[in-house]
Amino acid sequence: MDDVGEFDAAMHAAMDPQREPVGADVVERFIQETSWWHPHTCTTCGHTFRVGDRVRFERATGRVRHLDPVLGCWTGSEGRPAPPSATDVDDLKAFLDGIDDTWRVAGNMPVIAADEDAALLEPPLGGLARQVCLHCAHSFRPGELVVVCPCHPQAPECHYAVHRDPGRGLVCWEKWRPTGVLEVCPVTQRRLTAPAPTGST
Structure with a gap:
């Protein structure tokens, strides 16, 4: 691994501190607020990474994928978890x-x-x-x-x-929308409700 690769690996580890086997090339992690891939999208299933998601991280390639079989990244090689009772x-x-x-x-x-x-x-x-x-x-x-x-x-x-x-x-x-009222369409920016009067003239 060159200097840039070592620097990137150290930055990733610092941004996502979790206990893992020393020298492991493939590790399982839970997404945290500080995880560098947290706001990004999984290249396998296309779903975003959320805090609390269990993922598999491959150090050599930098690839991260979800371990939730519902999301479609699951390969089955890790052993499927037991279904809930x-x-x-x-x-x-x-x-x-x-x-x-x-x-x-x-x-x-x-x-x-x-x-x-x-x-x-x-x-x-x-x-x-x-x-x-x-x-x-x-x-x-x-x-x-x-x-x-x-x-x-x-x-x-x-x-x-x-x-x-x-x-x-x-x-x-x-x-x-705490009030449950939408005043402007978030897609078209069209006003949905009449503006409140500012006072008599």
Whole structure:
């Protein structure tokens, strides 16, 4: 490895300090805020890297890929994790249902699973990126809850969307529009509501 390669490797290690076997060429890591690849896109599946994602990092090539089989990077050579038990699935569903019942969506926007809009999960084509959330800029993953076309959610006119899945920690809708009201279309920049009066003349 030349001086530039050693420098790059040291920078990557400093930006992503995690315990790993000494001298290992391939390591598994969890994405952190300081991970150098955190805001970037996986070259295998096209999904963005998020904090908490488990990835495999190859030192020799610098290649990083997701180890979540749902995202499509999985090769099977690492040994597939055991599926969750029926009890775990039921407990998770009850937990998510409870969150939905107690934390109502701002603006009473309709929320759907990303799987219900095929365009949100389409793989990248022709060098283009996957669809991403209008707020966090992360790609949509199977099962995540979203608000599609926030300007006209009852009858969507586009496939742009924003996460609204508090059970997964994705509260993009409330962070982006706490009142649940959109004044300007984020895609066309068209004003959706009349400006508030500034006073009588």
